[in-house]
Amino acid sequence: MAAGLLLGIAACSSGSTSSTGSGTGQSTASARNAAAPALLAQCAINADLAGAAGSAAKASDQLPTSQQWLHSGKIQLTAASAGQFTGWYEGHLAAATVHGKSFDQWAQAAASSDKLPTAVCGTSTTASALYAQVYAHYPKMMKSNPWS
Secondary structure: OHHHHHHOOOOOOOOOOOOOOOOHHHHHHHHHHHHHHHHHHHHHHHOOOOHHHHHHHHHOOOOOHHHHHHEEEEEEOOOOHHHHHHHHHHHHOOOOEEEEEEEHHHHHHHHHHOOOOOOHHHOOHHHHHHHHHHHHOOOHHHOOOOOO
């Protein structure tokens, strides 16, 4: 599920709806749905939930430099690395559970509430700040941060 969402973020073609029902609201909701897995993955790496820190480092380090998505413990996606990140997320984190929910479920909840879940991310960061970090090297994605 997250694979198609993350890779489809630029198109914002999801059928997600927002409370406003407007085209802009749908685009924002779609963009949040697409970006949430990367934000939750960064939280998981920070807290080493479900063994994410070691798994992420190993997966990213095995890639050619241009496709590496983890740098000094920080997810930094580019057009060249986003697909590699998605593969790791789907294979290693999406179904892992923390506090009774899978990361995919936490990501969906975060996207619909426009907030990071404190059970996964704590209270020391915001979705907007994490989005800026994760997509700092992905100009197409930095045009508009969907997290308020």
